[in-house]
Amino acid sequence: MPDRNTPRISWFSELGIDDRPTVGGKGASLGELIRAGAAVPPGFVVTTAAFEAFLRALDADGKIRRRIDALAGADAAAIAETCRSIRGELERATFAEDLHAEISEAYRRLCGDQDRRPVAVRSSATSEDHSEASFAGLQDTFLWIKGVDEVISGIKRCWASLYSVESVTYRLRLKLPEDDVAMAVVVQHMVDAHAAGVMFTRSPTTGDKSVIVMEAAWGLGSAVVSGEVTPDKFVINKITGEVSKRDISRKTVQHVPDADRGKVVEVAVPEQLQTIACVNDDEIRALATMAKAIELHYGQPQDIEWAIDRREAANHGILLLQSRPETVWSNRGQEKKTIDHVDQNPLAHVLRALSNRGS
Numbered sequence: 001m002p003d004r005n006t007p008r009i010s011w012f013s014e015l016g017i018d019d020r021p022t023v024g025g026k027g028a029s030l031g032e033l034i035r036a037g038a039a040v041p042p043g044f045v046v047t048t049a050a051f052e053a054f055l056r057a058l059d060a061d062g063k064i065r066r067r068i069d070a071l072a073g074a075d076a077a078a079i080a081e082t083c084r085s086i087r088g089e090l091e092r093a094t095f096a097e098d099l100h101a102e103i104s105e106a107y108r109r110l111c112g113d114q115d116r117r118p119v120a121v122r123s124s125a126t127s128e129d130h131s132e133a134s135f136a137g138l139q140d141t142f143l144w145i146k147g148v149d150e151v152i153s154g155i156k157r158c159w160a161s162l163y164s165v166e167s168v169t170y171r172l173r174l175k176l177p178e179d180d181v182a183m184a185v186v187v188q189h190m191v192d193a194h195a196a197g198v199m200f201t202r203s204p205t206t207g208d209k210s211v212i213v214m215e216a217a218w219g220l221g222s223a224v225v226s227g228e229v230t231p232d233k234f235v236i237n238k239i240t241g242e243v244s245k246r247d248i249s250r251k252t253v254q255h256v257p258d259a260d261r262g263k264v265v266e267v268a269v270p271e272q273l274q275t276i277a278c279v280n281d282d283e284i285r286a287l288a289t290m291a292k293a294i295e296l297h298y299g300q301p302q303d304i305e306w307a308i309d310r311r312e313a314a315n316h317g318i319l320l321l322q323s324r325p326e327t328v329w330s331n332r333g334q335e336k337k338t339i340d341h342v343d344q345n346p347l348a349h350v351l352r353a354l355s356n357r358g359s
Contacts, residue, residue: 024124043188
């Protein structure tokens with residue numbers, strides 16, 4: 001639980017990995033990446049203090065959390081009905097005027113001189129992205145959100161997604177105390193990506209630590225995450241930088257922002273692009289170099305989300321959207337996991353080196 005001094009809005013530049021209890025795994029990771037020198041789309045976090053204030057106003061007696069605790073051992077139908085009821089309560093509730101005003105001001109500051117700038121509104125649960133358990137994908141994200149009213153609605157829907165059947169079932173299975181679970185929400189500039197994907201600094205299929213496995217597709221990464229596209233796949237040797245494997249898939253659709261309709265839409269990939277790699281060798285090398293630096297910064301294998309902005313020239317336009325501990329193989333080995341906060345900053349050195357090469 002946040003204390004009374006916890007701010008309800010925190011900017012990425014103010015955060016690090018130790019702030020996970022108040023800004024969730026995603027928010028803490030974005031702040032840590034900035035500290036490490038990474039290029040990250042700017043934004044802020046609506047902290048757990050805001051979530052707790054909202055929940056207290058709606059449920060002063062704490063019945064919602066007790067209802068979840070009472071589901072231990074319940075059947076699927078009971079869990080589904082309880083989740084449906086709680087999500088509805090949260091989505092119908094209204095914000096207190098002071099909280100509405102704080103979020104509105106933060107959004108206006110983020111927009112700068114571009115009124116109604118599109119943003120991504122991303123769930124960031126306090127129990128997500130631990131090395132012992134990952135809630136990645138269990139809560140909602142909303143893309144291409146414009147205007148204060150839509151941002152407020154997106155935040156409420158993120159909070160409500162903490163009570164999705166998938167999320168509740170997962171934490172019941174892990175026997176996580178409900179009082180320890182809360183939701184922060186990330187609000188950040190939307191990336192107009194020409195390509196995006198994920199990379200793992202340890203093979204997710206074999207556990208091999210000597211390689212980086214990269215998956216990529218045209219457009220926004222949501223097409224990869226949703227499984228609508230079979231991405232290109234590359235395996236890169238960490239020592240030599242050699243791409244030892246290239247699987248180029250037929251990518252027939254991509255997710256792109258539609259400025260006129262104010263939403264993300266699915267469109268066909270031009271036929272001439274469907275069977276060619278969506279990232280070139282220079283971009284692969286730059287991404288792999290960043291992946292190694294991020295792993296070094298965190299001191300453990302990472303699962304990294306990235307995008308290449310159509311409009312950004314620096315560092316090949318690469319922006320980092322998330323870095324979380326790899327869990328499958330690390331948990332099998334019960335490896336020690338630490339973050340070495342030293343004066344050296346490997347990722348910053350990498351970015352400077354890439355810039356000096358004229359990227």
